[in-house]
Amino acid sequence: MKSKHSLIARTLGLSATFLLLHNSVPVVAGEVEKAVEYRQGVMNVFSWNMKAMGDMMKGKTEFDKARFAAHAEELSNASKFKLMNGFPEDSESDESDALAEIWMDFEDFESKFQDFGSAAQALDKAAQGGDKGSMGAALKETGKSCKACHKKYKN
Amino acid sequence: MKSKHSLIARTLGLSATFLLLHNSVPVVAGEVEKAVEYRQGVMNVFSWNMKAMGDMMKGKTEFDKARFAAHAEELSNASKFKLMNGFPEDSESDESDALAEIWMDFEDFESKFQDFGSAAQALDKAAQGGDKGSMGAALKETGKSCKACHKKYKN
Numbered sequence: 001m002k003s004k005h006s007l008i009a010r011t012l013g014l015s016a017t018f019l020l021l022h023n024s025v026p027v028v029a030g031e032v033e034k035a036v037e038y039r040q041g042v043m044n045v046f047s048w049n050m051k052a053m054g055d056m057m058k059g060k061t062e063f064d065k066a067r068f069a070a071h072a073e074e075l076s077n078a079s080k081f082k083l084m085n086g087f088p089e090d091s092e093s094d095e096s097d098a099l100a101e102i103w104m105d106f107e108d109f110e111s112k113f114q115d116f117g118s119a120a121q122a123l124d125k126a127a128q129g130g131d132k133g134s135m136g137a138a139l140k141e142t143g144k145s146c147k148a149c150h151k152k153y154k155n
Numbered sequence: 156m157k158s159k160h161s162l163i164a165r166t167l168g169l170s171a172t173f174l175l176l177h178n179s180v181p182v183v184a185g186e187v188e189k190a191v192e193y194r195q196g197v198m199n200v201f202s203w204n205m206k207a208m209g210d211m212m213k214g215k216t217e218f219d220k221a222r223f224a225a226h227a228e229e230l231s232n233a234s235k236f237k238l239m240n241g242f243p244e245d246s247e248s249d250e251s252d253a254l255a256e257i258w259m260d261f262e263d264f265e266s267k268f269q270d271f272g273s274a275a276q277a278l279d280k281a282a283q284g285g286d287k288g289s290m291g292a293a294l295k296e297t298g299k300s301c302k303a304c305h306k307k308y309k310n
Contacts, residue, residue, distance in 0.1 A: 037203070038203035040199065041198070041200045041203070042200060044192045044193055044197075044199075045193065047193075048189065048241070078233075081229055
């Protein structure tokens with residue numbers, strides 16, 4: 001049913017949340033909103049740490065092994081969060097860049113998130129090792145895993 | 156200087172970000188925006204997990220020890236994030252509920268965040284213990300530590 005509403009909303013160019021709000025189960029809209037806030041929150045944590053490490057590698061900010069390692073550790077820890085809980089079925093929203101394709105092949109979506117987790121954990125390990133070249137390479141791999149998922153599932 | 160701009164902006168009822176954007180160091184506005192996204196992201200992770208545990212305790216959703224413990228663990232892990240990095244000096248923004256009082260007594264702000272961390276870690280421990288009463292009590296304490304900080308430092 002939610003999926004149908006969301007399709008109608010897109011067809012009419014209206015907000016799915018609006019339709020849900022004016023439907024029989026108003027609580028659903030609030031739940032979707034909370035889920036969107038959570039998943040975007042986690043993504044912001046990813047992005048914050050990725051950017052800080054990227055800036056160091058690009059020389060935009062001073063390279064500092066300990067600071068890099070702290071960001072890699074935070075990223076790795078956040079990658080272990082139960083982010084998939086933030087994508088309940090058909091939780092599309094005008095506030096979200098998540099594409100409907102996510103729920104058409106959730107297994108693939110989840111597997112891409114696991115790839116990111118593996119890359120983030122390898123980056124954490126490389127950062128602990130302290131070799132700048134390995135850290136750069138591992139950061140690049142992590143970035144690739146972000147893009148692989150965004151390309152398919154993010155607006 | 157940032158502080159002065161922000162005061163002027165508030166006096167004129169204008170956006171501090173707007174003033175910063177049209178000033179000599181345009182990169183600052185982008186940095187503030189990123190910091191705001193990060194700190195709000197972390198707060199959303201806190202809120203998502205707190206709400207899930209609260210809903211279980213209130214009987215809004217079914218109480219499930221394992222699910223509760225997973226939320227307590229995620230909260231505890233997120234409480235170890237370097238959230239203070241998301242509050243660079245005078246990073247007020249129209250997109251943020253953070254009050255200027257934060258930077259007037261940053262030590263106190265930081266100490267309140269540490270109190271929250273201790274409470275979240277105690278909650279995680281209680282959740283592992285599996286006694287519902289202790290879990291409820293620890294959740295309540297954690298909620299109190301959120302409120303203690305929001306009361307003083309959140310709009």
